[in-house]
Amino acid sequence: MKFPKNIILDSVAERRNHQSYGLEFVQELGHDDAGYSEMLVIIFKYKDKYYSVDIQHVNGENNYDHWEDEIECPEVIKKEAVQYYWEEVR
Numbered sequence: 001m002k003f004p005k006n007i008i009l010d011s012v013a014e015r016r017n018h019q020s021y022g023l024e025f026v027q028e029l030g031h032d033d034a035g036y037s038e039m040l041v042i043i044f045k046y047k048d049k050y051y052s053v054d055i056q057h058v059n060g061e062n063n064y065d066h067w068e069d070e071i072e073c074p075e076v077i078k079k080e081a082v083q084y085y086w087e088e089v090r
Contacts, residue, residue, distance in 0.1 A: 001051060002070040008053055009064060022046060029084045030055075043076060050076045 003023075011018030015025050023044050030040035038057040043050055051073040058061040 001046075001073060001075065003046075003051070003053075003073050005064070005067045005071055007070055008073070009033065012044045012053055015042075028064060044073075050078050052076045 007018055007021050009085050011021070011023050012025060015028060017024050025042070026042055026045050027043040029043070031038070034039065038055065040055045042053050042055060044053070045051075053071065053073045054063065
């Protein structure tokens with residue numbers, strides 16, 4: 001699904017919700033090397049579906065400087081792990 005560049009940069013890239021558009025920041029995955037080499041995947045929610053966008057800052061250049069007015073963000077599926085543990089009962 002395509003999203004406006006300014007909405008993505010104003011909310012998702014800043015790790016906050018965009019109330020008027022209806023985006024909800026969910027999770028940040030990736031690596032940030034003190035601003036020098038940053039490669040992140042941001043997961044956000046829109047109308048009960050989850051989407052992702054890549055944010056990259058490598059060697060002083062941002063990938064979002066080259067985005068069009070709208071960017072394609074793929075839908076992702078949220079999975080939750082079930083964890084079990086053993087506990088001694090006395």
